[in-house]
Amino acid sequence: MRCALTSLLLAIAVGGAAACPVSPTPGQVEIYPTAEELPANLLRIFVYFPRPMERTDILGHIALVDEAGREVEGAFLNNRYDLWSPDATRLTVMLDPGRVKTGLAAHDAIGRALEEGQRYALVVRGGAKDAQGCILGADAVQAFVAGPPDFDLPAPQDWALTRPEVGTRDPLVVDLGSPHDHLSMVYRLRVLDADGTPVPGRIDLGAGESLWHFTPVALWPDKPLRVIIDHRLEDLAGNRPGALFDQPIGTPASRWAAEIDWMPVQITQ
């Protein structure tokens, strides 16, 4: 299942060099998370670009704007190096942890960038340049509403699993109950057989990254399988099954959870 993107792409051609694409192609920039409501203590936003980008000064082309179109200043962590994938097609935009976390000076002085109940949009400006110096050409805009801050641990014990039928390639669907970090859902969940070998297959995400679909390459076998959950799995606020990202002041030190949880996959005969 392809994630339904809510990106609104504005076709505003702003020109470019002769060797550059003449007109922007809608749908080229993808922004995660895709859910319409995101927690006020959202930790990260990911931007996928259609081609390798120029690595410097990208944050000058990315803005968080409020409903009135005003830019929210100082929302993002300005690291010395921007957080690009090695191929420079994915940018991790981290909301400043000093503002996200309770008790820190920045949080107490100016608060979080996102206020519960307010509407926002992440805007990737069409003037951002790719590695060849060509501009994207069109703004990509993803709107969302800030919901309550998320201080709940991801709770795999509450997740719901479907029961695929033996001899089919029906997807195994795990309903996590709420949106989670899309990279965590890619990296931290696997189907293993009894020997601990990963079952080959394909992962799709749905419903604003709250559903995890696993379609096996081979037909579902008539043998025990399980879904394993690496403890580094995170929700949108960076909470992990073992610890909140933001441990309120005064609580005891967090403890590392068991490194991996697992759930048996029930396969219907």
Place this chain on the structure above:
Amino acid sequence: MPLQSLTTSLSVLALSVGLAQAQDLQSASVLEFADADTLFVADSMAGAIHAIALPEAGTAPAAPAPYNLLDLDGVLAEALGADVRGFTYHDLAVHPVTRDAYISLTATIDGVAQPAVVTVTREGAVQRLDLSVLSTDIFTLQDAADDGITFWRDIPAASFTVTDLDFANGELFISGLSTGEFASTLRRVPFPFAGAANATGIEIYHAAHGQTETRAPIRAMTVLDLDGVSTVVAAYTCTPLVTIPTADLTDGANISGRTIAELGYGNTPLEVLDFQVMDRQGNAATYVLVINREMDADLISLGDLTTAASAPGITEPIPYLGATVGVATTPLPLSGVLQAADQDAQFLLTLRRNLDTGAMDLVSFRKGAYLRLSEFVSEYNFPDYEYADNQSAEGTRMFQNMLKGDEGFPDLMR
């Protein structure tokens, strides 16, 4: 839904070792010498560490001698044909034999920003290393699924922006920040590079924040021997100082570092280095120096550090914002210093932003003094000043004469 636990670690992510090959660097950030023949250059943009095979080293200088290169920007601009205002400096290292400065930077040449590593001698001779030719071994810091699972869209690997490197006992220690997830991971890999790095998750108690932190990355670190225990001394933003025995850094482990100090809030540590100073009796004493971006530098004696590292760590919040707690430190007047390295027996070498001119200076500070006398105007400068006729004043006069000589003003000796 029944939920069970396994004790083994799931490893769907792998760090790979690249084959030796010439390759252009996308960036040149952290520098660290393995020995006189090999320099590590971190490419933080590409998520890789290059081992650079250096041309045959020259000879060691006859005696320790300071750098007094003011306006390094101008020196480099002329040598490289670069925009004098277009430099971004990243790191500084000193060759263990020639004591030449190695500097990683981004230069703007013909309007194009490009990474470079240059050597600079005390006389201001500049040479640019051809990294693509000299790179012999590449360690790639990339996380990618390698277990045959595919995804609905292309998911590029995550890499690792290196914040610091330290080479100790045949191993390279690597700290940094993942470009995918937010995780504090310290890696260690033997050199020559072989196999994957051991990666250990680290949590610390951050007393200034009153909480345990599992994700914030180490900003600067050094590895040294504390009473027979090989130990990482690491500084984090805002500014906890933490010790971690290297024996604890096993692959896949999640461990707690020991918070031995809170050096102050609102600060990013830029460098942690250890070095030796000869005392008046000729005995070598070891110190650890933390260079800070927003605050004074902190000097810590090895004895105090060792005591703190073997005592229970800090586990209580600081009493008020701005309080510093933990191991005793001496604040040093190294304002504007952005990078520092142990130059030789007598000097620390620094990249220092000159607060008067705004230029970058490449200047040495004499160990023990930690100041450049020529930058102060004081009572001593007046022509009619007379040193008193006693042992203390004579000591001051000789000390000041030594610093005047260091800084290129022998004519002002009195």
